[in-house]
């Protein structure tokens with residue numbers, strides 16, 4: 001295929017997540033989430049920003065769907081807020097919560113936009129955290145109940161389900177580094193959470209497969225990055241393999257090989273972190289076949305050996321390439337290489353969806369009222385060319401979801417990092433098309449990378 005062109009039927013989309021855009025955190029029966037608690041804890045989020053209002057999408061969803069229709073997207077990836085469905089995480093359901101998502105899905109389908117639903121995008125009901133959260137095995141079973149509840153009521157209208165979004169980030173940033181909710185710094189809790197997140201995926205997958213007539217496809221989304229040594233010192237190469245082992249293989253190996261990577265299990269055992277041998281039936285369930293793998297790609301990781309770092313004996317270093325506002329290198333070649341690796345080492349002919357790719361830049365409204373973001377257009381163009389090359393090499397990428405539809409609550413960075421192709425004025429809630437939105441609309445229309 002000509003470079004930059006995409007197969008007929010390629011799924012073009014945009015992506016968001018509930019806590020980052022909805023607001024209305026105490027409306028219509030929604031329960032508290034760990035991100036409500038975390039963002040309201042002083043010192044956790046940039047300038048004390050919270051998701052209390054965010055993009056007010058809960059009230060503005062119809063207009064936002066119209067913006068998606070103007071973009072011409074074929075699909076919209078969004079997440080359901082578990083605390084809207086089960087305010088306490090379990091037990092009594094909240095019909096008004098389900099009604100919101102029914103209205104959103106109806107609005108999408110009226111405009112010919114396919115809903116791609118993420119079941120968990122980090123907003124665990126606080127009541128479950130108080131019972132142990134993801135570090136507690138029972139949470140995996142509560143997740144499966146929540147998933148089955150949605151499958152039974154929405155599956156007719158939802159062709160794609162994603163069980164978990166970035167379990168690495170949930171486990172490590174939420175339970176080891178403490179940068180994300182629930183803000184724990186306990187490696188053993190992090191490893192228990194990682195396993196229970198994968199177990200929750202397996203249990204939801206079982207519920208989907210065994211729940212009678214199901215109409216859609218189900219998968220999981222992982223954040224994956226090439227990890228490279230910052231120098232040619234063998235110690236740096238070993239450090240890169242360790243971070244690859246935790247960031248990528250700790251989740252890919254269970255999902256596609258039915259076991260945690262033995263080199264990493266040995267590494268952690270050597271640190272006095274004797275990870276419990278998970279039951280084999282759980283590992284078999286985690287490795288049950290999925291219909292697609294979701295890949296979130298942003299950049300690569302460069303590492304050096306760092307003997308003093310207690311968990312991984314490594315430190316991430318700044319690379320030489322141009323960077324986004326997040327300080328992440330712009331490295332589109334990494335996406336092509338990642339896709340090739342996945343196909344050869346893990347996924348084979350399993351369809352892949354790029355469930356997130358995008359960049360933050362310091363966008364501003366110009367005197368002409370427009371938002372000119374050439375760096376984002378260049379980032380997106382180069383990454384789409386990388387995807388196109390991977391497809392030409394035989395990698396079965398079936399869709400691309402740009403992160404994000406609109407500027408939103410960027411977790412611990414609050415509203416200081418803008419990833420949207422729509423600029424959001426958070427004082428007025430106005431949405432302003434950035435140049436990248438106009439460009440992306442033309443890409444979708446052409447089904448090809450355009451200038």
Ligand SMILES: N#[N+]C[C@@H]1[C@@H](O)[C@H](O)[C@@H](O)[C@@H]2O[C@H]12
Nearest residue numbers: 017165166296356403410419
């Ligand atoms: N940071 N960053 C942007 C983006 C974040 O906003 C998403 O919620 C996550 O799924 C993933 O980390 C990527």
